[in-house]
Amino acid sequence: MVVMGEVGLTGEIRQTGQMERRLLEVAKLGFQTLIIPKEKGILKTAADLDLTVYQIQGLDDALRYMGLV
Numbered sequence: 001m002v003v004m005g006e007v008g009l010t011g012e013i014r015q016t017g018q019m020e021r022r023l024l025e026v027a028k029l030g031f032q033t034l035i036i037p038k039e040k041g042i043l044k045t046a047a048d049l050d051l052t053v054y055q056i057q058g059l060d061d062a063l064r065y066m067g068l069v
Helices: 019-028 042-048 059-065
Strands: 033-037 052-056
Touching: 019 033, 019 042, 042 052, 052 059
Parallel strands: 033 052
Antiparallel strands: none
């Protein structure tokens, strides 16, 4: 599982740059599951790479998907 994004002071998760390039690297390294900030258009790229993607808005969402809450 790979988690990508920046955490703001209030717990919001923000996008990082060059997300498509990062997805290609994640797939190349053999990972299959991603937790990323909500972003339009990225799900098609992820589907093409056969990646499972969970899109989140806040830190609480990320912790829930990782099974820590």
